[in-house]
Amino acid sequence: MKAAPDSKPVLSVRGAQKHFGAVHALKDVSLDAYRGEVLALLGDNGAGKSTLIKCVSGVHALDEGEILLDGEPADISGPAGARRAGIETVYQDLALFDNLTPAQNFYCGREIAFPSWLPRGMRLLDKRKMDAEAARVIDRLKVRLPKFDAPVALMSGGQRQAIAVARSTVFARKVVILDEPTAALGLREARKVLDLIIQLRAEGNAVILITHNMEHVVELADRAVVLRQGRKVGELKPNRANQQELVSLIVGAEA
Amino acid sequence: MVGAQDPEASHPVQTGPVPRRQWSPVSAGLQLLSIGPVLILILLVVIFGAITPSFLKPINIGNILAQIAVIAVVAMGQHLVILTRGIDLSVGSNLALATVVGGLVFHVTDNALPVTLAMLISGALVGAVNGAVYVFGRLPHPFIVTLATLSICRGLALELAPNHTTMRGMPDFIQQVGGESYFTIPNLVIIPNSFFVVVGVALLMLLMAKAMVWGRWIYAVGGKPEAAVQMGIPVRAVLISTYVISGLCVGIGAVLTAGRTAAASPLNGNLLELDTIAAVIIGGASFLGGRGHIGHALVGAVMIGVIRNALNLLNVDVFFQMIAIGAIIVVAVEADVLRNFLEGRARVLQAARTQ
Numbered sequence: 079m080k081a082a083p084d085s086k087p088v089l090s091v092r093g094a095q096k097h098f099g100a101v102h103a104l105k106d107v108s109l110d111a112y113r114g115e116v117l118a119l120l121g122d123n124g125a126g127k128s129t130l131i132k133c134v135s136g137v138h139a140l141d142e143g144e145i146l147l148d149g150e151p152a153d154i155s156g157p158a159g160a161r162r163a164g165i166e167t168v169y170q171d172l173a174l175f176d177n178l179t180p181a182q183n184f185y186c187g188r189e190i191a192f193p194s195w196l197p198r199g200m201r202l203l204d205k206r207k208m209d210a211e212a213a214r215v216i217d218r219l220k221v222r223l224p225k226f227d228a229p230v231a232l233m234s235g236g237q238r239q240a241i242a243v244a245r246s247t248v249f250a251r252k253v254v255i256l257d258e259p260t261a262a263l264g265l266r267e268a269r270k271v272l273d274l275i276i277q278l279r280a281e282g283n284a285v286i287l288i289t290h291n292m293e294h295v296v297e298l299a300d301r302a303v304v305l306r307q308g309r310k311v312g313e314l315k316p317n318r319a320n321q322q323e324l325v326s327l328i329v330g331a332e333a
Numbered sequence: 334m335v336g337a338q339d340p341e342a343s344h345p346v347q348t349g350p351v352p353r354r355q356w357s358p359v360s361a362g363l364q365l366l367s368i369g370p371v372l373i374l375i376l377l378v379v380i381f382g383a384i385t386p387s388f389l390k391p392i393n394i395g396n397i398l399a400q401i402a403v404i405a406v407v408a409m410g411q412h413l414v415i416l417t418r419g420i421d422l423s424v425g426s427n428l429a430l431a432t433v434v435g436g437l438v439f440h441v442t443d444n445a446l447p448v449t450l451a452m453l454i455s456g457a458l459v460g461a462v463n464g465a466v467y468v469f470g471r472l473p474h475p476f477i478v479t480l481a482t483l484s485i486c487r488g489l490a491l492e493l494a495p496n497h498t499t500m501r502g503m504p505d506f507i508q509q510v511g512g513e514s515y516f517t518i519p520n521l522v523i524i525p526n527s528f529f530v531v532v533g534v535a536l537l538m539l540l541m542a543k544a545m546v547w548g549r550w551i552y553a554v555g556g557k558p559e560a561a562v563q564m565g566i567p568v569r570a571v572l573i574s575t576y577v578i579s580g581l582c583v584g585i586g587a588v589l590t591a592g593r594t595a596a597a598s599p600l601n602g603n604l605l606e607l608d609t610i611a612a613v614i615i616g617g618a619s620f621l622g623g624r625g626h627i628g629h630a631l632v633g634a635v636m637i638g639v640i641r642n643a644l645n646l647l648n649v650d651v652f653f654q655m656i657a658i659g660a661i662i663v664v665a666v667e668a669d670v671l672r673n674f675l676e677g678r679a680r681v682l683q684a685a686r687t688q
Contacts, residue, residue: 158565175556177623187564199547234683
């Protein structure tokens with residue numbers, strides 16, 4: 079039950095260049111992400127995946143090139159700017175607050191509060207609304223939590239990952255970027271997160287997935303972009319037949 | 334680390350219904366830890382009440398309340414700082430400086446308002462310096478800067494006080510707030526006026542910490558500072574604000590101290606930093622930041638007051654009081670460590686239970 083990808087990309091990166099001192103981390107990289115599609119971003123360590131993701135999510139600025147959202151140049155200055163533009167990123171460390179509940183985590187930094195004439199920090203939290211909204215999202219994504227009002231510290235790795243992914247969907251209007259979401263998980267918990275990604279795609283998000291797990295790429299990804307040494311070296315539709323080809327692209331060992 | 338093993342490995346995939354959450358020693362232990370300080374306090378009151386007849390007399394309970402008012406107010410400020418993984422070592426000498434500043438203003442005018450304001454502003458200013466140097470000086474931890482202001486404030490207080498000694502006198506209103514009691518619940522307690530100041534500060538703190546966005550940000554910064562930055566929370570402003578509020582609480586504590594003693598002394602607030610940090614930790618807040626609430630600071634302050642008072646009544650040497658409170662601090666910190674360990678176990682159990 080895949081949603082048909084739109085014909086126009088929601089996110090386009092055009093001719094991205096990035097240097098860190100003498101290191102040329104991104105060399106003229108371009109890619110498109112479409113709604114209702116999982117785009118796998120592949121590459122060995124140091125290939126430029128993280129740099130590219132950090133540029134899209136506002137952590138780094140591109141030296142050259144542009145980032146378009148729905149065809150318009152996007153103002154992505156800083157992580158907060160990227161988030162306002164509709165790009166949500168789930169980092170590997172999840173950026174969860176262990177001492178807060180899932181609902182509090184969902185809205186941290188973007189609390190629903192009143193009255194609006196007060197400065198943001200002085201407003202009173204609308205806890206009921208935030209709890210209800212968070213519960214709705216958790217329910218919709220079929221995430222199972224032991225206790226909704228317990229701090230995140232008490233939850234398993236998979237549940238924490240699910241909470242971080244679910245949080246990204248509360249505000250994501252365009253793109254969700256997932257950085258190795260299954261890296262630290264056991265089999266069953268990883269399965270749950272994969273189901274969540276399928277759900278995100280079905281809801282019409284453009285999902286960019288970074289992973290080293292070829293099984294997951296073949297199963298989930300509608301397209302795969304391979305980076306090597308800062309350059310885009312391939313783009314194809316992953317399936318069982320070309321899995322080996324993908325791996326050779328990643329490690330740079332074309333026969 | 335037995336608990337770190339992958340629980341998936343040993344369990345076959347379950348196909349049946351999700352098992353219900355059941356009672357477990359881990360969650361029971363966590364619950365016991367969360368109410369532990371209150372239980373210990375009740376136990377102490379019962380024991381002391383049984384062995385010292387005068388302990389539960391209304392006048393003595395009033396005494397305890399008056400004795401702990403300053404520790405309680407300053408501990409509430411300290412608690413906010415500790416929530417953000419910080420520490421404020423300067424509160425004691427900051428309090429001395431604030432009373433001296435108030436005493437100097439009293440020499441000019443005997444109006445209570447400017448004297449009170451002088452103490453509050455003096456305290457808050459020192460807090461602002463602590464916060465600003467910590468944040469903008471990019472210090473790894475506030476320990477050093479508040480250690481520096483601890484020394485600077487004591488020196489300033491001694492330097493500013495005429496003849497480097499106590500100045501007698503305070504406006505009537507401040508003496509009434511800090512030192513007198515107008516209300517009595519018969520056969521139970523004589524309530525010192527300072528108690529109402531403690532209640533007022535506690536209510537304001539509660540409003541800020543639990544109902545306001547700013548309070549949520551304080552918890553977030555304490556929970557994971559890097560994530561707070563990623564989530565767009567103004568981390569620097571939040572950090573500075575906690576030191577300013579701590580300093581403001583010191584100013585309030587200075588008013589109570591000056592009122593109670595009807596004097597301003599550069600020697601006030603000796604070792605107040607230890608008492609307040611101890612109160613926060615004994616009360617059950619985490620020294621690692623992010624965990625705790627106003628109740629912890631208050632319970633801890635009451636516990637310190639109860640122990641001191643009862644051991645006084647029992648004619649136990651003051652040195653043993655210090656030893657007793659030190660021992661309780663160790664127990665409290667170990668309880669915090671145990672809580673973190675149990676939470677780790679709870680996580681593993683969760684993973685095992687995930688269907």
